[in-house]
Amino acid sequence: MSVDPSDRRSLRLQPRPSATPVREAVERVSRRMDTAFRWVNLEILGNTDGFLHAHVWPRFEWEPIDLVSKPVRLYPHDGWTDEQFALGPQHDALRQAIGDELDGLRSAN
Template identity: 65%
Template sequence: MIDWRQDRIGSALRGENPTVLATLPGGFAVLGDVQWLPGYCVLLADDPTVERLSDLPRARRLAYLESMDRLAGAVERACKAADPAFRRVNIEILGNTDPFLHAHVWPRYDWEPPEIVGKPVWLYPAERWRDPATALGPRHDGLRAAITRELSR
């Protein structure tokens, strides 16, 4: 059996991806594997063959963008309620590494290092992506539930 991390979209389609928060019209809202910025989410397209936003026909492209906006709004409301240092949400569609359409939704906080807080998340050290201390786990269940509630509003 393939690990869900090796087939994120396929595992979501099969109901086997444990990070899925909700199925939206444009794809799957998932909680990020790492949570050094609590509430980090990703919107996965619901078709693994779609590599970029421009691959989608206009109606599906608009559904994807609306779903991205809906996920960003849910992350903003949930993170604002959970942490008074919540600052804003950054949204990025990069496509530089993974060959499938996905959008990153990054909550940003006033407690972040001053040399990074106003810059792209990708300037954080690469170790952040592998740090077991911030890996997704049961301690994130409250924020997971809050974002899921916000998505269902």
């Protein structure tokens, strides 16, 4: 089905895959890997792209108190651009664990 991206109502009414398995996998892995895990925030967006998409944000006790209850996009700009936070090999185990959780959730259904 082709939909005009400017037609937001049509975009909202299209069937879309659930973000629930991804949220569940991120929550399980985050809880196992960091005892300071709090919860997972889901942001379902489609404001600038012609499709809906979700951001999955695990939240932790070690986050600054003035930011942990707010949207992640409000973090200082440095956190988004500093090389020390860039995706790299240090995240391989995390990515593998989330993928394994997703595989397990899929096979359970």
